[in-house]
Amino acid sequence: MLDFFKFLGKEQNKSKDVAKERLKLVLIHDRANISPKFLDMVKGDIIKVISNYMEIDESGFDIRLSRIEHEDDNYTSALIANIPIKRMKNIGKNNG
Template sequence: MLEFISRILGKETASSKSLAKERLRLVLVHDRASISPAMLNRLREDLVQVISNYMEIDETALEFNLCQDERDVALVANIPVLKMKRDYAAKC
């Protein structure tokens, strides 16, 4: 009942403006870094491959994002390590 009243009075319903803002934020990160999502994905795959030579990582929990602060963009990767590879340590 209360929900019905507040809907009539137009209080809730996530505004389309916040949706616009959020979508813009995301698209501008890529625009400003001039990297396409496809390219970012390739970079991610390459990175995983290189790191896998040295350690075993949890690919499902891997976070890989371009982050934006004012007009600067940073590539932030959070890569959980499962274990170090023994054969690499042996080679050294």
């Protein structure tokens, strides 16, 4: 019975699929000539700028390069950031 479940589980976690997913991700960085360190620098700068206007949750800050698949099967890279806001600061608001 155990073997049976093992068999089922294996179907969902083939090593070639792991290889493919890892390659896709690493190639996004390779092709854009961007290293994780570079991404950290971008993240640091974004935090600096945004913090002037709002208080953000730095621990929840998520930034990554991704790729967008178009209808013609081509891909383009995209920088995707998810930045949780704790509170808006009072500057820049239209106080009438």
